[in-house]
Amino acid sequence: xxxxxxxxxxxxxxxxxxxxxxxxxxxxxxxxxxxxxxxxxxxxxxxxxxxxxxxxxxxxxxxxxxxxxxxxxxxxxxxxxxxxxxxxxxxxxxxxxxxxxxxxxxxxxxxxxxxxxxxxxxxxxxxxxxxxxxxxxxxxxxxxxxxxxxxxxxxxxxxxxxxxxxxxxxxxxxxxxxxxxxxxxxxxxxxxxxxxxxxxxxxxxxxxxxxxxxx
Amino acid sequence: xxxxxxxxxxxxxxxxxxxxxxxxxxxxxxxxxxxxxxxxxxxxxxxxxxxxxxxxxxxxxxxxxxxxxxxxxxxxxxxxxxxxxxxxxxxxxxxxxxxxxxxxxxxxxxxxxxxxxxxxxxxxxxx
Numbered sequence: 256x257x258x259x260x261x262x263x264x265x266x267x268x269x270x271x272x273x274x275x276x277x278x279x280x281x282x283x284x285x286x287x288x289x290x291x292x293x294x295x296x297x298x299x300x301x302x303x304x305x306x307x308x309x310x311x312x313x314x315x316x317x318x319x320x321x322x323x324x325x326x327x328x329x330x331x332x333x334x335x336x337x338x339x340x341x342x343x344x345x346x347x348x349x350x351x352x353x354x355x356x357x358x359x360x361x362x363x364x365x366x367x368x369x370x371x372x373x374x375x376x377x378x379x380x381x382x383x384x385x386x387x388x389x390x391x392x393x394x395x396x397x398x399x400x401x402x403x404x405x406x407x408x409x410x411x412x413x414x415x416x417x418x419x420x421x422x423x424x425x426x427x428x429x430x431x432x433x434x435x436x437x438x439x440x441x442x443x444x445x446x447x448x449x450x451x452x453x454x455x456x457x458x459x460x461x462x463x464x465x466x467x468x469x470x
Numbered sequence: 471x472x473x474x475x476x477x478x479x480x481x482x483x484x485x486x487x488x489x490x491x492x493x494x495x496x497x498x499x500x501x502x503x504x505x506x507x508x509x510x511x512x513x514x515x516x517x518x519x520x521x522x523x524x525x526x527x528x529x530x531x532x533x534x535x536x537x538x539x540x541x542x543x544x545x546x547x548x549x550x551x552x553x554x555x556x557x558x559x560x561x562x563x564x565x566x567x568x569x570x571x572x573x574x575x576x577x578x579x580x581x582x583x584x585x586x587x588x589x590x591x592x593x594x595x596x597x
Contacts, residue, residue, distance in 0.1 A: 268476045269526055271483055274502065274551050281475050446475055 256346055258356040259338045259464040260284040261308035262447065264367065266457045270438060270448065279438055282365075282447040284463055285353040289346050290327040290335065303339045304346050307332030308460075336462055354445050357437060362466035363447075364433045367454035372426035381420040430454035434466050480526040485548045487555050488530060493518050493568060494561030494581050499532055499545055500553040511553055514543055517581070520567040521547075533571060535579070540572060560584040 262284030270277045290307040293299035310330040313321055324331045327349045346352075357363070377383040377399040385397045399422070402415050432454055439448035453461060491497055498515045516534030519542070523529055528547040533540060545552050561581030571579050 265475045266473065268479055270479065271548070271550055274504075274549075276546070276549070279479075281479065283475065441478070444475060444478065446479075448479065 256304050256338055256340045256344055257465045258360055259306065259462065260352060260354065260356065261287050261306055261334055261336055262461055262463055264453050264455055264457055264459050264461050267452065277438060277450055279448050279450055280453045282449060282461060282463060283445055284447050285445055287352045288327055288329045288332065289348055289350045290324060290332065292344050292346065292348055293337070301339060302341065302344065303337040304344055305335055305337050307335050309333040334460055354440050354442055354447055357440055357447065360437055360465050363435050363437050363449060363463050364431060364466045365435060365449065365453050365461050365463050366429065366431045367459055367461040369426050369428050369430045369454045370456050374423060375425040376422045377420060380422065380425045434468055483526055483548055487552060488547045490557055491518060491555055492560070493520060493566055494563035495557050496559040496561065497532060498556040498558060501545065502551045502553060515558070517561065517571065519569065519571065
């Protein structure tokens, strides 16, 4: 299983690496408990480790959740994520993982939920160019313009094609930000120091995993 | 709420290089310059116009006149490239930002010096 932890984004700061200023984001990662193993040659059909993160009061959860956590010998958890992989699991149910799993990792990928932007126009949402500021352009400087004629494949049947880029809800999506350099690990406080900005607001849930590309 | 972790990272990096410096002071800023492989220390001397930011992001602006042209440089207070800041003269000011000095030329840019053995606050800031 690749080194993976659930955590919360703390916020950004900077670090001087020699003479160079490095912008970094802190992530309070782990401890995560292995709550379930899924096996390919069983009823699951695939290999995965299920991680549980952050204890939650028994009162605000369900009997099913409590029972599921009890199988791993732990308190009910707030968040669960499955980590799929090839090969053997090398983890046991009930095992606790902390930032030490990232020892020797150079780069990580981070999956989070981006900040919600509300209803946005096409210029912000899809990087359209908009219309001219002058030359007779009136009251439509940020509009999308024409959305194609019915004669083309884009506009068959009197309807625009599905997925045509228009104004609408933006943000609040699952975002994977790849290739963050792992600048440092603070094992005492369970902190990961990652170069660059991460998706989502401070305090939001993120999944940190070893980068598929860089390392 | 979680800012204690940010503080934990920032605190060891904070430097006390400008603790004795105040707005209006004339200072020598010793700054590391890299030229190819060689490294040397360059001195930039002028008047401190303002401080900006706080903590690790704190910067200060120094203004001087070079060949009749105003030159301003902004130094990060905690950067390792700022080797040291030497206070040459304590200027007397009544405000935190001395941007009005940009509109002045010649003798008008001078600030009155803080009396060295004056009120109790001044004794500390004098050389």
